[in-house]
Every structure is written in structure tokens, then in C-alpha cells.
Amino acid sequence: MRAIALFGGTFNPVHFGHLRMALELKETLGFDEMRLLPSHQPAHRAQPGVTANARRDMLALALEHCPALQLDERELQRQGPTYTVDTLQALRAELGNQVSISFCMGLDSLLGLPGWHRWQQLIRLAHLVVVTRPGWQLPEQGPVAELLAAHRGDVDTLKQQAAGSLVLREQTLLPISATEIRSLIASNRSPRYLLPERVLDYIQTHQLYKSENQ
Numbered sequence: 702m703r704a705i706a707l708f709g710g711t712f713n714p715v716h717f718g719h720l721r722m723a724l725e726l727k728e729t730l731g732f733d734e735m736r737l738l739p740s741h742q743p744a745h746r747a748q749p750g751v752t753a754n755a756r757r758d759m760l761a762l763a764l765e766h767c768p769a770l771q772l773d774e775r776e777l778q779r780q781g782p783t784y785t786v787d788t789l790q791a792l793r794a795e796l797g798n799q800v801s802i803s804f805c806m807g808l809d810s811l812l813g814l815p816g817w818h819r820w821q822q823l824i825r826l827a828h829l830v831v832v833t834r835p836g837w838q839l840p841e842q843g844p845v846a847e848l849l850a851a852h853r854g855d856v857d858t859l860k861q862q863a864a865g866s867l868v869l870r871e872q873t874l875l876p877i878s879a880t881e882i883r884s885l886i887a888s889n890r891s892p893r894y895l896l897p898e899r900v901l902d903y904i905q906t907h908q909l910y911k912s913e914n915q
């Protein structure tokens with residue numbers, strides 16, 4: 702079965718942690734497509750000081766020389782808070798039930814999943830692929846533990862079924878965060894080597910992240 706993966710984020714800004722994770726997942730899990738999906742108006746965090754278009758432009762620059770990764774702009778075309786369930790519903794309607802869709806995230810995102818809009822629908826629309834992040838533990842009880850017990854699947858299910866599995870992947874993640882990059886720039890230090898040079902050029906040209914609240 703054709704298998705499409707989405708990796709959603711605020712990407713404020715995109716960095717090598719995101720890009721490595723997306724590329725490794727695509728190569729190791731054999732997805733036919735890996736799409737990076739910038740959110741328009743993130744549902745569970747303050748609206749970024751940097752516009753959605755600027756976050757999209759930085760992502761486009763980062764992906765320019767990497768045909769393995771694609772930019773999916775669908776969330777930027779929707780107004781109101783960006784809910785993943787709406788995105789997956791639209792994609793499912795577009796692709797039908799014979800295509801596998803996987804929504805990829807870090808473990809920190811999985812732990813917050815019960816707070817997402819209509820979160821129990823997500824696993825019906827797509828697989829969830831969760832990459833463990835250093836320093837984070839899987840919960841032993843509560844809604845996430847129950848979701849894991851009911852839906853934990855292995856890598857093969859990603860190619861055999863259209864949706865419905867929660868797959869955990871252990872992957873070495875680069876210890877980089879967008880928060881750290883923003884705060885380095887705000888304190889006049891360089892984030893060089895944490896993100897693509899072209900993205901850094903864009904940040905400098907547009908004077909982004911000069912103040913802490915961007």
C-alpha cells in the first residue's frame with residue numbers, strides 16, 4: 702500500500718533536529734512520501750511572533766535541495782486554530798481508504814495528545830508514529846497508556862493498513878530546539894550549525910527573533 706507520512710510543527714524556525722528526524726523516518730520506515738506540515742495558528746501554544754508565511758518560507762529554503770522531503774502547505778490555507786484532526790480528515794477524503802497515512806511526532810507531542818482537538822479520532826484517520834526523545838518516559842497509566850495498549854503496532858502495519866496503529870521508534874534525536882535557537886539570537890549569540898545556513902541567512906535578512914517573544 703502507498704504510504705504517506707506527515708510531520709507537523711510550528712517550525713519557528715525549522716532546524717536540523719526536525720530535518721534529521723523526518724529524513725530518518727522516511728528512509729527507515731520506507732514511506733513513499735514524507736511531508737513537512739507547518740501549522741498556521743498552532744492550537745496549543747501562543748501565536749508565534751513570526752508569521753506563518755515566514756515559517757513556511759524558512760521550511761521551503763531548508764527543503765530546497767532535499768527531494769526526499771516535501772512541503773505541505775494545506776494548513777496555511779485554513780483559517781482559525783490549526784487542528785490536526787481537520788487536516789487528516791481532509792487528506793483522508795482526498796486520498797481515500799487505500800492509502801496509508803502516518804502522522805509523525807516526538808514523544809513530547811504524544812504526551813500532550815489527550816489535549817488535542819477530537820484526539821480520539823486521530824488514530825482512526827491515520828497511524829501515529831512517535832519518536833522517543835531523550836529524557837522522556839512513556840506513561841504507565843492514563844489516556845496515553847490506554848491508547849498505546851489498544852493500538853500499539855509494528856512497522857509492517859504502516860504499509861499494510863491505512864490507519865489505526867501507534868508505532869514507537871527509538872531514534873537518536875539531535876538535542877536542538879527552536880526555543881534554544883530563538884533565545885540564542887535574542888541574546889546576540891549565533892545559532893549557526895543548529896539549522897541550515899540558508900535558513901540562518903533568511904533570519905538575518907528579515908531580522909527575526911531579535912526579541913525573546915518572537
Ligand SMILES: Nc1ncnc2c1ncn2[C@@H]1O[C@H](COP(=O)(O)OP(=O)(O)OP(=O)(O)O)[C@@H](O)[C@H]1O
Pocket residue numbers: 709710711712713717718719722805806807808809810874875876877878879880881
Ligand atoms: N530536536 C528534535 N528532533 C526531532 N524532533 C523534534 C526535535 N525538536 C522538536 N521535534 C518534534 O518536531 C515536532 C514539531 O516541533 P516544534 O516545531 O514545536 O519544534 P521545537 O524545536 O520543539 O520548537 P519549540 O522549542 O518552539 O517548542 C514535534 O513533534 C516535536 O516533537
Ligand SMILES: O=C(O)c1ccc[n+]([C@@H]2O[C@H](COP(=O)([O-])O)[C@@H](O)[C@H]2O)c1
Pocket residue numbers: 708709710711712738740743744745746783784785786810816817818
Ligand atoms: O490538533 C490539535 O489540537 C493539536 C494540538 C497541538 C499540536 N498539534 C499538532 O502537533 C504538531 C506539533 O505541534 P507543535 O506545537 O509542537 O509544533 C503540529 O502539527 C500541530 O498542529 C495539534
